[in-house]
Amino acid sequence: MSWIALKMLTGNRGKYLGIILGIAFASLLIAQQASIFCGLMLQTSGQIRDIQGASMWVMDPNVQFSDDVKPLSENDLYRVRGVPGVSWAVRLYKGLTRSRLEDGNFQQTILLGLDDATLVGAPPRMILGNVFDLRKPDAVIMDIEGYKLLWPHEEPRVGKRFEMNDHVAEIVGICKVSRTFQTFPVVYTRYTQALEFVPPERKVLSFILAEEVQGVAVDEVCRRIQEQTGLRAVTGRQFEWITMLYFMRKTGIPFNFGITVLLGFIVGTAIAAQTFYLFTIENIKQYGALKAMGAGNWSLMGMILLQAMLVSLIGFGLGIGAATWFGTIATAPGSRLAFYMPPEVFVGTGLAVGAISILSSLLSMQRVMVVEPAVVFQG
Amino acid sequence: MNGDNAQPLIACGDVVKVYGSGNAEVHALRGVNLDVYPGELTMLVGPSGCGKTTLLSIVAGILRPTSGGVLALGTELTRLSSWRRTAFRRKNVGFVFQQFNLLPALTAAENAAVPLVIQGYSKRAALRAAKELLGKMGMADRAHNLPGQLSGGQQQRVAIARALVHHPRLLVCDEPTSALDHRTGHTILELLRNIAIEGDRAVIIVTHDSRIFEFADTLARMDDGKIESLERNRTGDRALIA
Numbered sequence: 325m326s327w328i329a330l331k332m333l334t335g336n337r338g339k340y341l342g343i344i345l346g347i348a349f350a351s352l353l354i355a356q357q358a359s360i361f362c363g364l365m366l367q368t369s370g371q372i373r374d375i376q377g378a379s380m381w382v383m384d385p386n387v388q389f390s391d392d393v394k395p396l397s398e399n400d401l402y403r404v405r406g407v408p409g410v411s412w413a414v415r416l417y418k419g420l421t422r423s424r425l426e427d428g429n430f431q432q433t434i435l436l437g438l439d440d441a442t443l444v445g446a447p448p449r450m451i452l453g454n455v456f457d458l459r460k461p462d463a464v465i466m467d468i469e470g471y472k473l474l475w476p477h478e479e480p481r482v483g484k485r486f487e488m489n490d491h492v493a494e495i496v497g498i499c500k501v502s503r504t505f506q507t508f509p510v511v512y513t514r515y516t517q518a519l520e521f522v523p524p525e526r527k528v529l530s531f532i533l534a535e536e537v538q539g540v541a542v543d544e545v546c547r548r549i550q551e552q553t554g555l556r557a558v559t560g561r562q563f564e565w566i567t568m569l570y571f572m573r574k575t576g577i578p579f580n581f582g583i584t585v586l587l588g589f590i591v592g593t594a595i596a597a598q599t600f601y602l603f604t605i606e607n608i609k610q611y612g613a614l615k616a617m618g619a620g621n622w623s624l625m626g627m628i629l630l631q632a633m634l635v636s637l638i639g640f641g642l643g644i645g646a647a648t649w650f651g652t653i654a655t656a657p658g659s660r661l662a663f664y665m666p667p668e669v670f671v672g673t674g675l676a677v678g679a680i681s682i683l684s685s686l687l688s689m690q691r692v693m694v695v696e697p698a699v700v701f702q703g
Numbered sequence: 704m705n706g707d708n709a710q711p712l713i714a715c716g717d718v719v720k721v722y723g724s725g726n727a728e729v730h731a732l733r734g735v736n737l738d739v740y741p742g743e744l745t746m747l748v749g750p751s752g753c754g755k756t757t758l759l760s761i762v763a764g765i766l767r768p769t770s771g772g773v774l775a776l777g778t779e780l781t782r783l784s785s786w787r788r789t790a791f792r793r794k795n796v797g798f799v800f801q802q803f804n805l806l807p808a809l810t811a812a813e814n815a816a817v818p819l820v821i822q823g824y825s826k827r828a829a830l831r832a833a834k835e836l837l838g839k840m841g842m843a844d845r846a847h848n849l850p851g852q853l854s855g856g857q858q859q860r861v862a863i864a865r866a867l868v869h870h871p872r873l874l875v876c877d878e879p880t881s882a883l884d885h886r887t888g889h890t891i892l893e894l895l896r897n898i899a900i901e902g903d904r905a906v907i908i909v910t911h912d913s914r915i916f917e918f919a920d921t922l923a924r925m926d927d928g929k930i931e932s933l934e935r936n937r938t939g940d941r942a943l944i945a
Contacts, residue, residue, distance in 0.1 A: 327826055328809065328817065335808020613804040616765055617865075618793020619821045620786070697765045697792075700800050701756045701877050701909075 325619070329627035330634060332607060339603040343596050343635040343684070344642065350592020350680055351643020354585050355665065355673040356650055361581040362669060363654075363662030368571045369564035370502030371434070371510070375416070375445040378533035379542050381563045382413070382549055385556040389570035390563065391506070393418055395527035396555070403553045404532050409545040413534035414439035417518040420508070423474070424487040431474055433509045435488070437518025444533055447512055453482045453497025458514055465497035470509020488521035503662070505571075589676055596639075597684040600632065604688035608695055616697035625689050632688075636681035640674060647673075711738035712872060712905040713762055718771035720757050720928075731757040732768070733928035739905045741872065744896050744918055746908045749925035755909045756877065758925070762907060763796050763875045764788045776872055793821055797866030799895075801878035803858045805850040805865075811857075812837060812846040815864040822869060829868075836864045840894070856887035863894060867902075874898065876908040880915055892918045 334340055372381070372390050382404050384394035404413045417437030422430050438445050438458070446455040451468055458465060471480045478484075484495040493513070501510050513521065519528055534557070536545040542559055549557035558566065572578045604611070611624055647665065654663035720732040732754045739745050739762070747755040760766040761773060764780050767788075773780040776795055783791060797818070805814045815833035820826065837846050840860050850858055859879060866874055876895065880888030892915050899906040899920075908919075916922055922934040 325820060328806070328813075328820060331808045331813070332806060335806075609802075609804055610806050613798070613800065614817070614821065615789075616763070616792065616798050617818050617821055618789055618796075620789055623821070698756075698760045700798070700804055701760060701765075 325623050325627055326630050329630045332610070332627075333603070333631040333634065336603060336606070339599055339606070340635070342599040343603070344639045346592055346595030346599060347636055347639025347677060347680060348642035348646070349595070350588045351640045351673055351677050352646045352650075353588030353592070353643075354676050355644050355647035355669055357581050357584045357588065358669045358672065359647060359651060359663050359665040360654075360661070361578065362666055363664040364505070364577060365568045365571060366664050367503050367662055368505045369567045370504050371418075371436075372560055372564050372567065374447065374501050375436075375533065375560070376448055377442075377444045377446075378414070378535050379559055380534040380536065380546060380549070380557050381560060382532035382534055382553075382555050382557045383530075385554065387556065388574075389567040390418075392570075393530045395525065396529040396532065397527050398529060400553065400555060401529065401532055404534055404549055404555070404557075407545070407549050407552050409537050409540040409548055411535045411537045413532050414442055414444050415515045415529055416445055416531040416533050417515050417522075417528060418530040419518075419522055421488050421511075421522050423493075423509070423511070425474060426486070431509065432506075433470065433488070433511050434504065434506070435518055435521055436510065436512050437515040438512060439533075440514045440516050443514075447497075447499035447501060449500040451498045451500055452480060453495075455497065457482075457496035458512065458517075460494075460496055462492050462494045462517070463496040463513065464493045464517075465499050465512040466495050467501040467510040468498050469501075469503070469507075470511070471495075471498055473507075473509055489523060491520050493521065503660075589680065592677075593680045593683050596635070596680055597687055600635075600684045601687045601691070604628065604691055608691065609700060611692045612695050612697050612699035615695065616700050621693055624692050628685050628688050628692060632681045632685035636677050640677040643677070644670065644673060709740050712741045712776060713737075713739040713907075714772075714774045715739075715758070715762065716772045716774075718758070718761060718768045718773060720754070720761065720766065721769045730928050732761070734771070735925075735928070735930055737923060737930060737933075739873075739907060739921070741903045741905050742900050743920035744899050744906045744908065745921040745923065746910055746916065746919040747923050747925060748910060748913075748916065749931075751911075753925040754928040755925055759875050759877060759907060759909050763798070763873070764792045793818070794869070795871050795873055797869070797871040797874045799859070799862050799866045799874065799876040799879050801881055803850070803855075803862045805858060805861060807850050810847050810849055811842060811853065811861045811864075814850065814861055815868050817865055818869040833864065833868050836868050837861070840864055854887075855883050856890065859883060859887075859891050860894070863891070863898070867898060870902070872902075872904055874904055874906045876906065878910055878912070879908060880910065880912050885914060888912065888915060 387394050419435050420432055421435045423433045424430055457463055480498045482496055485492055536542045546557040651663045651665055654661035715735055715737045718732050718735040722729040722731055735758055749755055761768050812830055812833045815837055816829035819829035819832055834846050837843055842860050845857055879891055895906055896918055920936055923930050924932045
């Protein structure tokens with residue numbers, strides 16, 4: 325019966341394409357919006373991923389996300405170093421500061437102060453200059469996008485100067501960083517240098533970066549740090565999730581994207597279900613004839629389900645394909661669009677399309693189930 | 704065939720069919736008795752709403768009567784569950800519909816193969832049998848045409864091939880000539896009568912078309928849910944119409 329079902333479906337090209345387009349539209353909208361949401365969430369934790377070289381982040385227990393800095397005391401650093409299983413621990417400064425340009429304009433920048441001795445957390449991808457040039461006086465490394473924002477008409481170069489907190493900073497390197505949620509320029513410098521670029525405060529240590537002793541589980545070391553110091557210790561991956569979950573819980577971003585995804589689902593279901601139902605109604609006498617000739621309800625339901633699955637599969641493929649194409653454009657160099665399609669989005673969209681397929685076919689199945697074979701004798 | 708010693712293929716006894724209930728009750732059949740013999744062409748005629756189609760549906764195992772009995776091929780249809788009646792139709796009944804009811808996306812051969820596919824035959828085997836039958840009906844060159852590319856007469860031939868492909872003992876036809884011109888209608892009736900005689904099948908036709916009454920072996924005139932008169936047009940064996 326399956327080939328009859330498929331021929332019936334593809335024989336009506338208008339409706340066949342209409343259902344596919346409805347599902348493709350829903351699939352595109354769900355996958356694209358979910359991927360943009362994932363892209364935005366990734367941006368919120370981009371700086372955590374860029375700080376490499378340490379497995380653990382230690383922070384004030386009340387920190388809620390990566391930009392929620394609650395300074396620690398210097399003593400906390402030494403206490404962490406004293407926890408059994410900690411191989412080493414270094415300082416990290418993270419904060420917002422104002423940069424003053426030659427023309428007198430100001431621009432908010434994200435300032436990262438790295439441990440003077442080790443430079444742990446230095447930018448992983450340098451475009452110009454060398455990380456070790458940070459050891460020069462007043463030296464900073466700026467991200468390429470930030471540079472273009474501050475000096476949009478200039479080619480990136482080292483040697484460029486600007487001021488932070490009335491201190492001159494000289495760019496000794498240009499790096500590439502993950503895009504941040506705030507989109508401010510990112511400036512790297514040494515920890516002691518960073519303290520000169522910001523107004524003085526009693527406590528300035530933002531985070532402690534630490535590494536476990538080889539052979540000791542990182543989660544166990546985190547647990548010991550928390551137990552012995554009262555500070556919060558998490559892995560980089562855990563800190564990423566803490567940050568992303570904060571934005572999910574505390575902002576309307578998931579809700580707004582969720583509405584669009586839901587709309588895509590509803591509109592897709594409505595278009596697909598309506599067109600599919602009309603297709604069934606158009607063929608109701610044929611189904612009646614098949615029933616009269618001895619086709620059982622299960623066979624007919626199987627036919628409808630097969631038709632729904634086929635259009636869903638094609639629609640899903642087209643929708644995901646279009647979303648991926650959009651993603652290719654969105655993630656091209658120079659693009660400012662956020663887009664990240666993890667496997668979960670692919671699977672989730674597939675499940676949503678599966679649900680659309682089932683919902684669409686339910687109405688049709690119900691109609692065919694109740695149709696009397698005697699309908700074929702009605703003129 | 705319809706001699707004194709012939710056994711009816713179908714025997715309807717005091718069949719009553721009531722639609723709806725209470726004030727909306729409609730008595731479609733009011734105690735119908737009818738025997739249908741193999742090798743014969745039985746016509747149910749009468750005005751619209753007299754119960755012809757209801758009787759045809761009951762005889763074919765589509766509808767269940769409100770009361771009375773229908774013994775078809777030795778099986779009491781009224782005692783069968785819906786599922787078993789479906790199985791009965793699948794095996795024993797061929798249908799020819801007024802509007803042909805061919806699937807527009809399927810070729811003539813594919814349409815004719817449908818009952819075999821419903822029975823579980825492979826597509827290849829079903830198509831082979833369908834094409835063979837279409838060939839016998841002079842439709843070999845049209846086997847790959849879609850219904851939309853066929854004339855009314857050709858479509859009805861495909862519909863008849865579809866009704867016969869699984870070798871049913873009973874053929875039920877609803878107004879088989881109403882969508883055809885007079886000449887094509889006669890050709891179709893000749894074909895149906897030959898089918899009845901050759902295959903020792905019972906063919907039941909519901910019709911308004913008085914021009915084809917002459918083909919009937921038994922003519923049951925119905926009115927108001929009852930058989931008003933029963934005319935038998937043949938008494939002995941007949942030759943096939945060439």
